[in-house]
Amino acid sequence: MRRPFVALLVVLVVIGAFTGGLAWLLDTPRPPAGATKGQRLYLGLCATCHGPDGRGSWRAALFLVRPGNLADAAVMDRRSDNYLLDLIKHGGAPIGRPGMPAFGSTISDDEIGEVVRYVRSLSRGR
Ligand code: HEC
Structure with missing residues (x-):
């Protein structure tokens, strides 16, 4: 694999983890069943x-x-x-x-x- 491609992949994974983490942190608690x-x-x-x-x-x-x-x-x-x-x-x-x-x-x-x-x-x- 070429370097720019790997770099792009790493950046995408980091952004994904960051926004996913923020969403998880800031989401409201899920109500229990019933x-x-x-x-x-x-x-x-x-x-x-x-x-x-x-x-x-x-x-x-x-x-x-x-x-x-x-x-x-x-x-x-x-x-x-x-x-x-x-x-x-x-x-x-x-x-x-x-x-x-x-x-x-x-x-x-x-x-x-x-x-x-x-x-x-x-x-x-x-
Ligand atoms: C943005 C933050 C925020 C949200 C959202 C919020 N509150 Fe509050 N609430 C406060 C703060 C701050 C106080 C304390 C106000 C003070 O004493 O100056 C308070 C006070 C209260 C009190 C009074 C407690 C007392 O001792 O008199 C009750 C009851 C209350 N909130 C219920 C609720 C309910 C029910 C909801 C959802 C519908 C809600 N609050 C949403 C920030 C919030």
């Missing part, structure tokens, strides 16, 4: 910052996002359902907690309800 709608929505929309278990993801920490701990029953038991529904629909900005984005234009109120139910399960050991 996952509820709430869990699917959570893993797709929330886990990037809050982590699959609600304790916060290392990717968020990398960007200095501090999403709190949704699995902490001491905190979550003090949050009413209305507070959670509002926070997820309108984001944290209206209550001075701008780190939390709004999802009112992404998912319906019913879907937000499903997500809240799933988030609750994170602090109750399922």
Whole structure:
């Protein structure tokens, strides 16, 4: 084989491994078989910052996002359902907690309800 061809092959393999690795790193976690709608929505929309278990993801920490701990029953038991529904629909900005984005234009109120139910399960050991 000639050298330029080998060099091209090496470059293609390196680019492939790099982009494949990035996609693997940045992809959202795959929902387990039989996952509820709430869990699917959570893993797709929330886990990037809050982590699959609600304790916060290392990717968020990398960007200095501090999403709190949704699995902490001491905190979550003090949050009413209305507070959670509002926070997820309108984001944290209206209550001075701008780190939390709004999802009112992404998912319906019913879907937000499903997500809240799933988030609750994170602090109750399922
Ligand atoms: C871009 C990152 C990001 C995403 C995506 C995100 N959040 Fe958050 N969330 C945050 C941050 C940051 C906070 C903390 C805000 C603060 O305290 O200033 C937060 C706070 C919260 C809180 C409040 C916790 C408390 O102690 O009051 C809940 C509940 C919550 N998020 C649920 C969700 C749900 C459900 C989703 C998906 C629909 C979601 N978040 C998506 C970043 C994110």
